Amino acid sequence: AENRVMTEISGPGRTSDGHAVKLLANVGSAKNVPAADQAHAEGIGLFRTELLFLDRTSEPSRDEQITAYREVFRAMAGRRVVIRTLDAGADKPLPFLHQEGEPNPALGVRGLRVARQRPQVLTTQLAAIAAAAGDTGADVWVMAPMVSTLAEATEFAAAVHEAGLPRAGVMIEVPAAALRAADLLRVVDFLSIGTNDLSQYTFAADRMCGDLAELLDYWQPALLQLVGICGEAGRAAGKPIGVCGEAAADAALAPVLAGLGVSSLSMSPRALSGVRASLARYSYAECRRLAELAVAAPDAATARKVVS
Ligand code: PEP
Ligand code: MG
Numbered sequence: 001a002e003n004r005v006m007t008e009i010s011g012p013g014r015t016s017d018g019h020a021v022k023l024l025a026n027v028g029s030a031k032n033v034p035a036a037d038q039a040h041a042e043g044i045g046l047f048r049t050e051l052l053f054l055d056r057t058s059e060p061s062r063d064e065q066i067t068a069y070r071e072v073f074r075a076m077a078g079r080r081v082v083i084r085t086l087d088a089g090a091d092k093p094l095p096f097l098h099q100e101g102e103p104n105p106a107l108g109v110r111g112l113r114v115a116r117q118r119p120q121v122l123t124t125q126l127a128a129i130a131a132a133a134g135d136t137g138a139d140v141w142v143m144a145p146m147v148s149t150l151a152e153a154t155e156f157a158a159a160v161h162e163a164g165l166p167r168a169g170v171m172i173e174v175p176a177a178a179l180r181a182a183d184l185l186r187v188v189d190f191l192s193i194g195t196n197d198l199s200q201y202t203f204a205a206d207r208m209c210g211d212l213a214e215l216l217d218y219w220q221p222a223l224l225q226l227v228g229i230c231g232e233a234g235r236a237a238g239k240p241i242g243v244c245g246e247a248a249a250d251a252a253l254a255p256v257l258a259g260l261g262v263s264s265l266s267m268s269p270r271a272l273s274g275v276r277a278s279l280a281r282y283s284y285a286e287c288r289r290l291a292e293l294a295v296a297a298p299d300a301a302t303a304r305k306v307v308s
Contacts, residue, residue, distance in 0.1 A: 010040040013265070013276055015258060019284035022264035023272055024080070026244060030071035035269040040276075043080035043139070045192070045266020046244040047072055049125070050092050057095050059121060065128035070136060077137035082192065082242070082266070084171070085125055087111050087145035091208060106206065111146020111173075112156060126163035133165070143169040143192055147184075148176050154187045171244075173197035178226040181233035181241075188239075191230055192266070195245030199223055218247035219300040224260065228295055231261020242266055251278040252307050258284070259291030 013023035024045030025036035029052075036044065052060050052068050060068075073081055088094040089102075089110025097118070102108035115122040126142065133140040144156045147170040160168035169190035172178050178198065181191060195218055200207040202223055205215040227243065234241035242248075242264040243257055249271035257265060258279060265275060282290070290307055297303035 009273065009276070011276075012042055013279055015255070015282055015284045015287060016280055017283040017285075019258070019287070021254070021258045021262065021279055022080075022242075023276055023279075024082070024242070024244075024264055024266035025269045025272065026266050027072065029068065030075060032269070033072060033075045037075075039269040039272040041269060041272060043082075044072065044076055045080075045082050045242055045248075045264055047081055047083040049084060049086055050088070050094070053086060053088065053094050053096065055095070059096055059124070062124055062128045062131075065125060066132045069129055069132035070134070073133055073136035073138040073140060078139075080139045080141060082141045082143055082169070082190075082244075083129055085112070085122060085142065085144050086114065088114050106200065111171075112144040112152055113146060115156075122159060123163070126159055126165065130163045130165050139167075140165065141167040141169060141190065143171055143190070145171045145194065146173055146197070147171060148174045150180060150183045150187065153177075153184045157187050171197075172226075172230055173201065175202050175226060178229055181230040182236065185233055185237040185239050190240045190242065191234065192242040192244050193227055193230055193262070195223065195227075195243060195247035198226060198245065202226060214300070217300040218245075218250055218253060219294070219303040221295055221297050221299070221303055223247075224256065224291070224295050224303065227257065227262065228260040228291065234263065235261050240264060249275065251275050252304070254278045255282040255287040256291050256294045256303075256307060258282075259287030259289070260295075 013021040025041035026046040028048045090106040153170045157168040171194045173194040199216045203215040205212040240263045244266040248265040249267035251274035254275045293306040294303040
């Protein structure tokens with residue numbers, strides 16, 4: 001019994017019958033790594049690279065980027081680090097890109113779309129990530145934000161491989177991408193669902209708008225259904241499907257996400273122990289059943305009640 005308690009506090013993510021769901025941390029820089037370690041994260045599931053690009057009028061140099069990325073990779077030797085390429089625009093405006101003229105930035109040139117106008121920003125970043133990974137021993141995976149089509153995923157994966165990085169993935173933040181998850185998995189190694197943006201675009205509700213919290217609820221069955229499409233595609237392809245948005249930090253939702261086919265959850269380090277304990281309370285068959293009930297529920301409140 002003592003062993004089991006220890007596993008729940010600090011071991012790898014598992015259902016009560018041993019089905020693995022990797023528990024990872026979201027970080028913005030090496031400063032966040034100690035908190036991830038203290039919470040026994042199995043790796044980094046989302047390394048947001050915007051920090052380095054904020055509040056400046058010119059792009060950080062390749063060397064500056066290498067230094068920042070290497071610090072995180074070194075600290076994570078032997079573990080997975082999913083690093084996200086620059087996610088600029090909308091709620092993350094970056095002065096050096098001069099995009100302030102857009103009438104509707106959330107639907108504008110943001111995330112991977114910036115690479116259409118400034119391809120060199122992406123190639124420099126990928127080169128810096130490859131150089132930083134070097135011999136640090138970290139298992140570096142690279143993903144792009146705001147991907148909508150197979151063509152975008154194909155092009156991104158090619159750029160990642162060209163930089164000498166072996167693992168390319170895309171974030172699922174746009175409903176069109178979720179619907180075509182099986183297609184995307186033909187060209188990338190993994191998917192990571194960004195539920196903050198996926199909610200925003202599924203419900204046409206600004207993620208910054210507190211008045212719309214009910215639409216942005218992660219228990220909305222329509223959102224869970226899209227997660228399920230991705231999970232199903234991942235199972236069929238034998239490829240990992242993560243969740244790295246705020247939904248991953250909701251302990252009660254963890255068994256539902258596992259049941260939908262999600263193989264890793266990445267969150268703020270402080271949420272890790274609650275999610276680990278919640279997952280350990282259910283068998284994988286129970287998770288599958290809860291997932292089915294939650295997706296079939298008529299609304300978020302009813303979905304919530306299936307897990308209690
Ligand atoms: C998301 O959209 O869920 C996500 C993880 O990315 P960000 O919050 O940085 O947009
Ligand atoms: Mg996002």
